[in-house]
């Protein structure tokens with residue numbers, strides 16, 4: 404196996420069949436799908452199956468089938484209780500910001516929240532110690548607070564979320580009714596939730 408084969412196995416390109424049913428990626432990974440209705444990104448994680456269009460239809464007739472967007476969360480729904488727990492913790496830490504991971508176990512199907520420990524903080528940076536995941540645990544939601552300012556994804560957030568596959572969440576206006584924004588991050592593409 405050459406270097407290119409190894410590299411390409413990370414994200415193979417697949418032609419969507421025109422007559423046979425399309426078979427979803429079963430193991431965690433990513434693929435590029437060439438369909439007659441565009442170029443698509445397919446992502447499989449233990450907690451997620453997603454397909455989204457990332458490129459226009461090719462400007463020539465291609466013998467491929469069509470495909471539809473899909474977004475399926477294998478965990479069901481995110482427990483409200485955990486989000487409330489994070490909001491309470493974020494209020495306690497005002498005026499500082501804070502962050503946490505909501506972690507899902509794909510075998511027990513249980514959730515836990517892990518606050519991110521700050522190792523150094525200044526006006527324009529925060530270094531955090533990332534939680535250690537046990538076997539079968541997955542980072543699903545990466546949530547952070549914006550203190551009393553409103554909930555939005557900043558340029559730094561966009562940079563941080565670029566290469567990740569997770570749900571990013573930001574909570575703001577913690578001094579009144581908290582405002583929450585969420586998005587699914589897929590290999591650099593952001594899908595508002």
Ligand SMILES: [Zn+2]
Nearest residue numbers: 556557560573
């Ligand atoms: Zn932010």
